[in-house]
Amino acid sequence: MRSILLDKQEIEDNIFLLTFSREEKSEIYPGQFLSILHKSREKLLRRPFSILMHTENKISILMKKIGRGTESISEISLGSEVDMLYPLGKPFKENLDNEKTLFVAGGIGIAGIYSFIDRGRNQNIIIGDRDGEFERVAEKLFKDCLYVSERGDTRRKGRVTDFLDMFEFNTIVACGPKQMLNALKKQVQNKRYLAVCEEIMACGVGLCNGCVVKYDDNTFRRVCTDGPVLDGNRIVYE
Amino acid sequence: MNDTLVKIGKTVLKTPILGASGCSGWGEELKCFNDFKNIGGFVTKSITLNEKIGNEMPRIMETYGGLLNSIGLENKGIEYFIENILPSLKTFECAKFLNIAPFEADDLKKMIELLDCHSGFDGYEVNISCPNVTHGGISFNSSADEAETLIKSARSLTDKTLLLKLSPAFESSFEIAERAEAYGFDGITFTNTYIGTAVNVKERKFVFKNRQAGLSGSAIKPLSLMNVYKMSKRIRIPIIAAGGIKNLDDILEFLIIGATAVQIGTQLLIEPDILTRLSRELNLYLEKENIESVKKIIGSLKE
Ligand SMILES: Cc1cc2nc3c(=O)[nH]c(=O)nc-3n(C[C@H](O)[C@H](O)[C@H](O)COP(=O)(O)OP(=O)(O)OC[C@H]3O[C@@H](n4cnc5c(N)ncnc54)[C@H](O)[C@@H]3O)c2cc1C
Ligand SMILES: Cc1cc2nc3c(=O)[nH]c(=O)nc-3n(C[C@H](O)[C@H](O)[C@H](O)COP(=O)(O)O)c2cc1C
Ligand code: FES
Numbered sequence: 001m002r003s004i005l006l007d008k009q010e011i012e013d014n015i016f017l018l019t020f021s022r023e024e025k026s027e028i029y030p031g032q033f034l035s036i037l038h039k040s041r042e043k044l045l046r047r048p049f050s051i052l053m054h055t056e057n058k059i060s061i062l063m064k065k066i067g068r069g070t071e072s073i074s075e076i077s078l079g080s081e082v083d084m085l086y087p088l089g090k091p092f093k094e095n096l097d098n099e100k101t102l103f104v105a106g107g108i109g110i111a112g113i114y115s116f117i118d119r120g121r122n123q124n125i126i127i128g129d130r131d132g133e134f135e136r137v138a139e140k141l142f143k144d145c146l147y148v149s150e151r152g153d154t155r156r157k158g159r160v161t162d163f164l165d166m167f168e169f170n171t172i173v174a175c176g177p178k179q180m181l182n183a184l185k186k187q188v189q190n191k192r193y194l195a196v197c198e199e200i201m202a203c204g205v206g207l208c209n210g211c212v213v214k215y216d217d218n219t220f221r222r223v224c225t226d227g228p229v230l231d232g233n234r235i236v237y238e
Numbered sequence: 239m240n241d242t243l244v245k246i247g248k249t250v251l252k253t254p255i256l257g258a259s260g261c262s263g264w265g266e267e268l269k270c271f272n273d274f275k276n277i278g279g280f281v282t283k284s285i286t287l288n289e290k291i292g293n294e295m296p297r298i299m300e301t302y303g304g305l306l307n308s309i310g311l312e313n314k315g316i317e318y319f320i321e322n323i324l325p326s327l328k329t330f331e332c333a334k335f336l337n338i339a340p341f342e343a344d345d346l347k348k349m350i351e352l353l354d355c356h357s358g359f360d361g362y363e364v365n366i367s368c369p370n371v372t373h374g375g376i377s378f379n380s381s382a383d384e385a386e387t388l389i390k391s392a393r394s395l396t397d398k399t400l401l402l403k404l405s406p407a408f409e410s411s412f413e414i415a416e417r418a419e420a421y422g423f424d425g426i427t428f429t430n431t432y433i434g435t436a437v438n439v440k441e442r443k444f445v446f447k448n449r450q451a452g453l454s455g456s457a458i459k460p461l462s463l464m465n466v467y468k469m470s471k472r473i474r475i476p477i478i479a480a481g482g483i484k485n486l487d488d489i490l491e492f493l494i495i496g497a498t499a500v501q502i503g504t505q506l507l508i509e510p511d512i513l514t515r516l517s518r519e520l521n522l523y524l525e526k527e528n529i530e531s532v533k534k535i536i537g538s539l540k541e
Binding site: 037041043044045208212218 | 260261262263267268270271283291292294295296297298299300302303304305307309312455456504505506507508509510
């Protein structure tokens with residue numbers, strides 16, 4: 001599918017908010033993602049990104065530039081055509097109880113939880129990072145969240161897992177590095193744990209079995225078609 | 239309308255373009271992106287006699303212009319396939335080959351016996367060339383005599399189209415192909431992935447738990463093209479070529495050099511609708527160049 005890049009903002013060093021025209025009108029649900037065919041010639045595969053926001057005519061992502069693919073996507077000029085596939089991933093169709101759900105993101109994991117959040121209401125949200133690089137992003141995206149950082153002189157110093165006690169919740173929705181998802185697992189054993197997973201993907205559409213995570217019964221789930229939302233308490237993170 | 243039909247064994251392909259094993263899922267996923275009425279067909283993921291859970295992560299790594307994979311033939315085994323997957327396969331209006339991967343010498347016989355009473359598919363692609371399992375499998379490909387023990391009885395077990403998929407990592411593949419021809423196989427799929435690896439510099443460890451992985455994609459195309467050329471000098475049964483194909487020119491190169499049909503793997507992961515697109519482009523090409531049949535291109539290399 002062809003889309004046009006309509007807007008590009010670098011809201012922090014190497015963190016881009018990209019907005020594209022939306023040509024494909026299939027309904028989009030929380031947890032779904034899109035994949036972009038980029039023009040870096042040395043790497044071949046599409047790059048997957050959570051769908052951050054969408055309207056009838058627009059679709060946007062929050063992208064952190066970390067390598068060749070994201071670099072070449074960050075260089076796309078406004079008005080250019082982009083080949084992308086969406087919506088991908090299993091739609092999450094449930095309504096979560098806002099009062100009892102805690103949303104946790106590590107770094108660019110912000111993009112993974114954003115679509116679950118009903119922005120009209122107060123939410124329990126913790127955003128954590130290493131070095132303060134997501135503070136402004138968090139401010140821009142959420143009117144109310146607990147922002148914490150491992151370093152830097154922020155009000156709250158520490159990891160997201162140090163702050164869970166401040167909230168009452170029976171469900172947690174989390175996206176971020178594997179170490180974070182793993183650390184959360186140890187603390188939320190008796191709660192519902194929806195992990196929004198990210199694995200390196202080849203196809204993103206279920207053709208190759210390249211993107212799996214292992215469950216506790218030694219079977220694999222494909223992140224792209226069984227997920228990205230998977231049972232965080234059952235995943236073996238290693 | 240120009241003629242894009244080719245025949246392999248008893249199977250007529252509407253176009254000589256197939257989705258490769260391991261990159262076409264079980265067809266269902268492919269169907270979302272392709273009009274099966276207008277494509278040649280596809281080969282399923284590998285099926286093994288018993289369930290295989292597959293390799294640990296990571297399973298995928300990109301290389302310069304290529305892709306290393308270590309999927310490890312993940313599938314639920316043949317009984318599950320027959321019960322749960324085969325029924326939907328029947329409804330797809332294109333050619334369908336089952337890729338079957340034996341681990342022990344008598345696996346192949348057992349699998350064909352279980353499958354052959356069913357309809358809904360065109361034939362088998364016997365895979366002895368997967369580099370991603372530690373025993374069995376590819377060891378059959380390393381010697382012509384070992385391969386022979388496996389393939390010699392296959393023809394007597396089925397009337398369906400019978401293909402053998404071989405590895406470019408062994409010189410023996412050429413002799414195995416000759417013997418397969420003598421034993422009544424209908425075609426040779428060549429090539430599977432090349433054996434490669436990668437090292438994690440920080441940890442000083444292999445990237446893949448299985449040490450080695452299979453290299454595919456654009457990076458391997460010139461190698462596979464040469465291998466297909468060499469193979470075309472050794473056998474007369476059709477060659478179904480694979481290796482880094484991503485556009486119409488790549489397809490034409492393989493057909494000119496002697497392949498009867500081609501498979502697309504890695505690029506199908508990137509462009510899941512590519513079978514439809516390239517089938518259309520092939521049609522347009524024949525029309526524009528005024529070539530009445532694709533068969534005129536096959537083996538048309540001027541030496
Ligand atoms: C379902 C899903 C949703 C995603 N959503 C977003 C999003 O909304 N915003 C965003 O910025 N990113 C997201 N990602 C991650 C994003 O796809 C990768 O950052 C991107 O593909 C990297 O491409 P690259 O070519 O720039 O990096 P590469 O050059 O390929 O890699 C650079 C380095 O990062 C590592 N790496 C690459 N991909 C990942 C990954 N998925 N997880 C951990 N390490 C990785 C590589 O191993 C390498 O060391 C998502 C991934 C998935 C699977
Ligand atoms: C992710 C992936 C999985 C594969 N799985 C299988 C498989 O299960 N069985 C098989 O015979 N070949 C498998 N292959 C090999 C392909 O079918 C094909 O022979 C090879 O990749 C070369 O073609 P390509 O360069 O177009 O990908 C796989 C390839 C890839 C990239
Ligand atoms: S990336 Fe291919 S199956 Fe998930």
